[in-house]
Amino acid sequence: MRKITIIGAGQSGLLMGIGLRKKGYDVTIITNKTGDEIYNGGILSSQAMFGAALDIERDFGTDFWEDECPKIDGISLTVAAPDGTKAIDWAARLTTGHANSIDQRVKMPLWMNEFERLGGKLVIDEVTIDSLEIIAAECDLVMVASGKGDIGKMFERDAEKSAFDKPMRALGLTYVRNMTARTEYSTVGFNIIPGVGEYFSFPALTTTGTCDIMVFEGIPGGEMDCWGGVSSPEQHLDMSKNILEKYLPWEADRCTEIELTDDNGILAGRFPPTIRKPVGRLPSGQIILGIADSICLNDPITGQGSNNATKSTKIYFDSIINHADKDFDSAWMQQTFDEFWAYAKYVVEWTNAFLLPPQDHVLQILGAAGQHPETAQKIVDGFNDPRDFFPWFMDADAAAEYLKKIAQP
Ligand SMILES: Cc1cc2nc3c(=O)[nH]c(=O)nc-3n(C[C@H](O)[C@H](O)[C@H](O)COP(=O)(O)OP(=O)(O)OC[C@H]3O[C@@H](n4cnc5c(N)ncnc54)[C@H](O)[C@@H]3O)c2cc1C
Incomplete structure (x- = not known):
């Protein structure tokens, strides 16, 4: 049985842990807070999630609040x-x-219970570089799903992909x-x-x-x-x-x-939106893989973090299953991330655009949507899959062409 350890019991770590347990993997999640501490602690996010990400949770069998949680229409x-x-x-x-949005204080403790119910091993500990060395030596794959936790800083910042260096x-x-x-x-x-x-x-x-x-x-x-x-x-x-x-x-x-x-x-x-390189190398040379916010941290302005974490989990999950008994080497890690990045680069670029003063063409499109319900519809549905904003919303020339087209009677 392949042995996988995940650092962090948040949106991606727990979803991955539950999914892999259901496929029979030997999974351990090491995280730094108990379910009780999360439930009784401070809020962590606003965690609004759209249809495509919620569908992934449904597929993983983790949508426990479908009836209870108010719907956002x-x-x-x-x-x-x-x-x-x-x-x-x-x-x-x-x-x-x-x-919908389910407080992570509600969601994570219950997902932790579900993970353990499925036979997953949950360990409460603050993971450090030293402990990562021991963990990595004992299993086939380590994934770091530590969100904004400091341990994620072991992944090198990708200066090319990171548009900002401050909050x-x-x-x-x-x-x-x-x-x-x-x-x-x-x-x-x-x-x-x-x-x-x-x-x-x-x-x-x-x-x-x-x-x-x-x-x-x-x-x-x-x-x-x-x-x-x-x-x-x-x-x-x-x-x-x-x-x-x-x-x-x-x-x-x-x-x-x-x-x-x-x-x-x-x-x-506040925190600086940051993209990091997905393959982390420990001092001993062992390698580990970053997932979700630990390597792709966006400002919450467009409400995409939990959505991204869920979508990256699904991509990584499929990649693990498809890799069967082969080595989880750095080429596989990079390729798995690249598959996620083929989607996430659009989310990051679109989100970052909202953090700068809006460009004229964006204001024009937002204004036109008031008179043109189809445009409003396109913008709203784009939150479910931000690739749909390209190029008509993001590129000035494409926006001009789009505005010309919708102005025609
Ligand atoms: C103010 C705010 C509003 C937001 N609003 C939205 C929104 O509306 N919609 C949306 O989609 N996203 C939103 N997000 C983002 C979303 O919450 C995150 O993107 C998502 O939770 C990331 O999931 P993750 O699995 O990467 O990390 P997390 O869910 O953050 O989980 C990380 C886990 O790792 C643990 N951990 C960290 N360090 C260690 C360590 N050294 N050892 C062991 N465990 C460790 C943590 O305790 C935690 O359990 C918001 C974020 C913020 C800050």
Whole structure:
């Protein structure tokens, strides 16, 4: 039986562990937090996932919250004008299946139980380079699924693929109840405040039941880069409301009655989006493979991280199965990553474009979508598979051609 060890029990590590156990592999997951610690700890993400990634979870038999978790039926987009009105405002339903968001504090502990129920070995430990040497010597393949954990820094940063070397947004998350629902259908309600940042919210499932998640993306040094002096959950909630009152009054109107789901329902931080080389070489020369955020870390602005982690898991999983009894050598590792990168490069380029001041053609397309429902539809469904934004949305010439075409009667 092939022996595989995974570092990290998050979106990719647990999905992979469960999938491989179901195929009879001898799998160990080593992770640094127990299920109880995760459940009772701070929020980790806003983790909205779209149809294609949810389908992978269904295929792996890990979609335990399908009925309980509120469905997100579409995406709405608003661009705030300087005078406090809406310069652009439209919405469209997802035609690629609903999206949803299950608090990782709920999801990961249950997936850990499922992994163990299937015969997987779960070890709680902080993995270091030294322990990786021992682990790698004992198994056929080690995958590092450590997300933003420091151990991932052992993979060399890929300067060619990494567009930024510093954080591009100051992030804030607030989990609340009592937000007024949108009147039509539920959406990821995406708001752009030019020069200041972005805000989006959507319904989700958390430890205390259903909730709404507020995501703040402040341009560093700007007015939404404001979490530094916040020192209590109450202040965090007040700051969240203040931002909306100042820049997005239509969103503030939905939030007059909000309260935190729990004192751990807040998060503030920042990190540089970074792509790393997938094959890590330990001091002894042994090699290990990076997966998901450990080697492909995006800003959450387009809500793709958990989606990417899931899609990379599926690609790596298939590659492991297809490799049967052959050596997991560096050529196989690189080829497995390259297959993922053939998809992920589009996600990264599209996501990075949102972190820079929007180009004229992007604003024109976002504006045109208000009058042209098919364009709104194309944009909304692109969140499910960002390859669909190329080239008509991403390339200025292709965008001009597209806009000309839709302007014709
Ligand atoms: C503010 C914010 C909002 C987000 N919103 C969204 C969104 O709406 N949609 C979306 O798709 N994505 C979103 N993401 C991203 C998403 O959460 C991640 O991309 C996803 O969880 C990555 O999965 P992963 O398996 O790579 O790592 P993770 O899920 O982060 O798991 C990593 C695991 O490794 C463990 N670990 C780390 N270091 C060690 C070590 N040394 N030893 C042992 N264990 C270790 C950790 O404890 C954890 O269990 C968001 C992220 C943030 C920060």
